[in-house]
Amino acid sequence: xKKTFLNGMRNRGFIPVDNIGGGNCVFMSLAELVFGDPxxxxxxxxxxxxxxxRFPQKYFHKTINFSDYCNNMFTYCKxxxxxxxQAAADIxxxxxxCYSIEDSTEPAYIIYPLRLSKVSAExxxxxxxxxxxxxxxxxxx
Numbered sequence: 001x002k003k004t005f006l007n008g009m010r011n012r013g014f015i016p017v018d019n020i021g022g023g024n025c026v027f028m029s030l031a032e033l034v035f036g037d038p039x040x041x042x043x044x045x046x047x048x049x050x051x052x053x054r055f056p057q058k059y060f061h062k063t064i065n066f067s068d069y070c071n072n073m074f075t076y077c078k079x080x081x082x083x084x085x086q087a088a089a090d091i092x093x094x095x096x097x098c099y100s101i102e103d104s105t106e107p108a109y110i111i112y113p114l115r116l117s118k119v120s121a122e123x124x125x126x127x128x129x130x131x132x133x134x135x136x137x138x139x140x141x
């Protein structure tokens with residue numbers, strides 16, 4: 001199944017760029033897609049968590065003690081959640097397509113920037129990631 005998925009992505013012009021992960025895979029994948037350098041993941045983590053802290057009303061939802069949650073996210077190797085992907089979509093004004101190994105043609109889920117309603121989808125970037133198990137990989141075009 002993994003080989004079929006990888007072939008499907010390559011046929012669509014996307015190259016999976018793996019990373020060492022260790023709780024930083026989402027931040028490494030986003031740094032690869034945005035900066036072209038997965039080693040800038042710490043800066044990516046900082047930007048995303050800073051966004052969460054600055055706008056808690058947008059991201060709080062049902063998280064108990066959101067301030068502690070954000071402080072813990074600054075910790076190296078703390079895995080990301082959908083909150084961090086939403087913040088990244090908002091920071092970079094990008095749609096984030098999240099693929100799973102089951103389908104290389106349609107994302108398993110899509111995260112839109114919160115302010116997308118004010119512009120058309122053609123005016124935003126699309127960042128693509130592939131999650132398999134607890135690991136995340138950038139899909140570079």
